[in-house]
Amino acid sequence: MRDSLLRNLRCQGHTALLSAGGVLITVLALCLFSALTAPVDAIAQTVGQNFVVYIPVSCMLWSMGISLNFYAVCAPNYLSLGSTRGGIFVVQQLIKVLFCGLGCAVMFGSLKLFGGPQEALGGTALLAFGSLLLLDGAGELAGLLAYRYGKWAMLLYGLVIFVICLFAGGVFGIFAASSQVEDNLAARLLQWAAGLPAAGIAGLAVAGSAVLAAVTWIFFRRTAVKS
Amino acid sequence: MEARNDMTLRCEHVSKEYGGKRVLDDVTLEIEPGRIYGLIGRNGAGKTTLLSILTAQNPASSGTVTLGGQQVWENQKMLDHLCFSRELNPQNAFGNASYKVKEYLRMAAAYYPNWDKAYAERLIGLFGLDVKKRIAKLSKGMLSMVTIIVALASRADITILDEPVAGLDIVSRERFYQLLIEDYTETGRTFIVSTHIIEEAANVFEKVIILHEGRLKLVEDTVGLVARFWAVSGREDEVDAACAGLDVHHVDRMGRGKTAYVSTEPGGDIRRCTDGHAVDIAPLSLQKLFVALCGDETAEGETK
Numbered sequence: 001m002r003d004s005l006l007r008n009l010r011c012q013g014h015t016a017l018l019s020a021g022g023v024l025i026t027v028l029a030l031c032l033f034s035a036l037t038a039p040v041d042a043i044a045q046t047v048g049q050n051f052v053v054y055i056p057v058s059c060m061l062w063s064m065g066i067s068l069n070f071y072a073v074c075a076p077n078y079l080s081l082g083s084t085r086g087g088i089f090v091v092q093q094l095i096k097v098l099f100c101g102l103g104c105a106v107m108f109g110s111l112k113l114f115g116g117p118q119e120a121l122g123g124t125a126l127l128a129f130g131s132l133l134l135l136d137g138a139g140e141l142a143g144l145l146a147y148r149y150g151k152w153a154m155l156l157y158g159l160v161i162f163v164i165c166l167f168a169g170g171v172f173g174i175f176a177a178s179s180q181v182e183d184n185l186a187a188r189l190l191q192w193a194a195g196l197p198a199a200g201i202a203g204l205a206v207a208g209s210a211v212l213a214a215v216t217w218i219f220f221r222r223t224a225v226k227s
Numbered sequence: 228m229e230a231r232n233d234m235t236l237r238c239e240h241v242s243k244e245y246g247g248k249r250v251l252d253d254v255t256l257e258i259e260p261g262r263i264y265g266l267i268g269r270n271g272a273g274k275t276t277l278l279s280i281l282t283a284q285n286p287a288s289s290g291t292v293t294l295g296g297q298q299v300w301e302n303q304k305m306l307d308h309l310c311f312s313r314e315l316n317p318q319n320a321f322g323n324a325s326y327k328v329k330e331y332l333r334m335a336a337a338y339y340p341n342w343d344k345a346y347a348e349r350l351i352g353l354f355g356l357d358v359k360k361r362i363a364k365l366s367k368g369m370l371s372m373v374t375i376i377v378a379l380a381s382r383a384d385i386t387i388l389d390e391p392v393a394g395l396d397i398v399s400r401e402r403f404y405q406l407l408i409e410d411y412t413e414t415g416r417t418f419i420v421s422t423h424i425i426e427e428a429a430n431v432f433e434k435v436i437i438l439h440e441g442r443l444k445l446v447e448d449t450v451g452l453v454a455r456f457w458a459v460s461g462r463e464d465e466v467d468a469a470c471a472g473l474d475v476h477h478v479d480r481m482g483r484g485k486t487a488y489v490s491t492e493p494g495g496d497i498r499r500c501t502d503g504h505a506v507d508i509a510p511l512s513l514q515k516l517f518v519a520l521c522g523d524e525t526a527e528g529e530t531k
Contacts, residue, residue, distance in 0.1 A: 003340075004303040011337050073325060079284055080313060081338035082306045224285040225313075 008083055008091040015074055016095045019066045023103070026058040027051070052110045056128040059103035063132055067096065067139035071220065072147045080225045089217055092140075100132035123198025130205030137212030144219050147226075233295040234260040234308060234384045234417065236281060241290030243276055243441075250276050252441045254290070258385065258419065263411055265432030265449070266421040269521055273441040274421045275313070278387050282311035294385070307340050310383035314390050315362055315370045328365070328373055329358035332380075339381040347380035353402070367394030375403055379410055385417045392424055400424070404431050429453075429513040439521045449513065456516040457497045460486040461506035469504035473497075477519035488519035 031047050031054060038046035070092060078088050108125040138161065146154040236258040243251040251273045258264060258281075268274045279285035281292055283300045291298065294305045326334075332351075336342040351358060354372040362373065371394050378388045392400045408431065411418060419436075422428050435452055437444040445452070456476075459466055463485040473489040480486075488511065491497055501508055511519065 007337055011334055077326070077331075077334065078338070080311070081335055082282070082309060082311075083338060084283075084301045084303050084306065086301055087303060222286045225279060 004084060004087045005091060008078065008087045009094075011078060012074070012088070012091050012095055015070070016066075016099060019062060020099065020102075022066075023055075023058045023062050026061060027054045030054040030058065052107055055103055055107045055110065056132065059100065059132055060135055063099065063136045064139035064142075067136045068143035068146070071140055071143035071216070075144075075220070076147065076223075076225050079223070085221050085223065089220055093213060096133065096136050096140075100129055100136065103132060104129040123202070126202035127198045127205075130202035130209070133209035134205040134212070137209040137216070140216045141212050141219075144216055144223070148219060148223060236292070236294050236299075236309075236385055236417075238277075238281060238287075238292045239290055241277070241280055241287045241292065243273070243280060243285070244288045250441050251280070251287075254438075254441075254443050256436065256443060256446060258417060259434075260384070260417050261415045262417055262433045263407070263431055264417070264419040264434050264436055265425075265428055266419055266436045266438065267423075267425055267517055268438035268444075272438045272521075274438055275389055277438065278311055278389055278419070278421060279313070282306070282309045282387060284311060284313075308384040309387070310339060310378055310381035310385070311387045312374045312378035312381070312389070312391070314393065315365075315373060325361065325363065327359060327361050328356060331362060331373065332358065332376065335377050335381065339383060341382035343380050343382050346382075347376055350376045350379060350406070353406075354399070368396065368399065371395050372399070375406070379406060382414065383416070385419070387419045387421075389421045390423065391420060392422060392427075400427060404428065407431060425514040425517055426512060432513075435513065437517065437520060444520060451493055453510065453513055453516065455491045455493060455495060456511040456519070457489055457491070458486055458509045458511055458515070459489055459497075459501060459506050460484065460509070461504070465505045469501040469506045471500070473500055477522055488515070 031051055034047050034050045034054075035043050075088050075092075079085065104125045107128060142154055142157050145157050238254060238256050241251060241254045241256075242249060250271075254273075254277060256277075266274050266278070276285060280287045281299070283292070283302075283306060286300070293299060294308060297305050299305045299309070332347060336344060336347070354376070356369060356372050356376070360369075362370070365373070371391055374388065375391050378386050378391065392403055395403065404427065407418065407420070410416070420428060420432070429449060432449045434446065435449050436446050459469055461469070462483055463480070466485045466487050470487045470489050473487075473491060475487050475489050477488040478485060489497075491500075497508055
């Protein structure tokens with residue numbers, strides 16, 4: 001078992017490192033964009049402030065695509081070379097948590113090192129971590145459904161996500177609208193969101209990710225390698 | 228040759244269904260260690276499905292697959308003894324088409340515990356393969372070469388090749404058979420080779436597995452199998468009389484003449500049946516035998 005996990009870690013870890021490289025390149029590209037569009041006398045300040053946001057944004061941009069690609073492309077290849085589904089799945093979950101955790105740790109460390117808004121720092125990092133995990137989980141399941149059942153399953157999955165987001169947005173909107181603090185809905189929404197416990201929301205996101213991972217396993221454990 | 232007595236691969240009552248259609252039906256098969264098997268069958272017979280189930284790349288709808296008495300499914304210890312080098316499909320949007328050859332071989336090296344790097348490099352040189360090319364850009368012949376390299380360099384105890392010679396020219400095919408024999412002589416490991424080019428491979432196979440419409444038709448030693456199949460030809464009434472009591476698998480008619488493809492029991496003598504009748508008898512090649520067994524369903528096939 002240990003040898004199997006190490007073997008999977010070597011191959012899957014290689015792919016994860018390439019993905020991390022992609023995130024880094026994206027962050028650098030965004031920083032360059034920020035530098036080119038910032039006022040000349042405030043380039044360093046602008047880039048420094050935006051750098052912290054670019055990390056989770058880049059992670060988010062990449063993570064769903066990476067996890068979608070994994071079960072559609074990489075996992076069948078590892079299966080065809082004799083790996084077990086359990087070995088692939090366990091290592092991928094580990095890599096997922098490390099990838100998201102590392103992104104948030106870098107963001108957290110950057111804020112501490114370079115300064116910036118320190119209030120609710122821990123909560124923000126937790127929220128970013130939970131959101132990344134949730135996105136990754138959604139991408140994993142999308143990729144696996146696409147591999148097993150084709151494009152229509154993927155489209156149906158996207159539709160379900162869309163409906164869930166509509167519903168969730170509606171619920172949040174109702175709560176925000178009923179707060180009666182400001183006349184402006186956006187302001188009510190922000191104030192309502194600021195009052196939410198970040199750790200609690202992050203916990204919900206992590207729980208959601210775990211549910212998605214469990215559903216992914218249910219489909220993956222009997223997946224066949226296609227010719 | 229080193230004996231590998233505990234490496235018997237068994238599948239028992241294996242069936243596979245896709246959407247209500249049964250593609251494998253109650254297949255029970257034992258692969259003895261240290262032999263070269265040929266798996267032959269028509270298109271859609273279920274060969275690739277069977278091989279993928281034997282190597283846990285496809286779950287069976289029912290039945291079990293064991294290696295040395297242990298379940299193969301999700302058992303890395305057993306899977307480490309197996310290599311299923313399947314036909315690569317460059318047009319498959321999912322899978323290995325996006326990798327370069329060297330990346331794919333590097334992954335294979337990581338997953339097969341007995342991977343022989345020096346041997347792989349020797350084979351790459353022998354086949355003249357460009358390892359920097361993407362699998363999606365390879366010709367059919369080059370794809371076969373990659374399949375062969377993975378299979379041979381894996382040094383797995385049981386190595387399965389699915390249509391390894393598809394797309395290869397005759398020189399490359401002869402080279403492959405030579406390499407297979409050399410590897411087998413050196414290591415004594417078990418090979419299962421699925422192929423449609425039966426005549427060339429017949430000399431290599433020690434045992435033949437014939438799959439027909441998802442069912443196991445027969446598993447037999449090649450020499451013994453070929454020895455009991457005959458073509459009996461002559462005038463129709465003479466052929467009918469000579470073949471009385473024999474299993475007739477296929478019949479060809481031309482005017483008043485008739486050729487019956489028959490089989491005797493193992494060790495049986497065809498002449499005991501044909502002596503005294505004005506018929507010609509000729510041995511059948513493995514290919515002709517296969518066509519007689521699994522050929523055109525609309526042709527006559529009498530069994531007496």
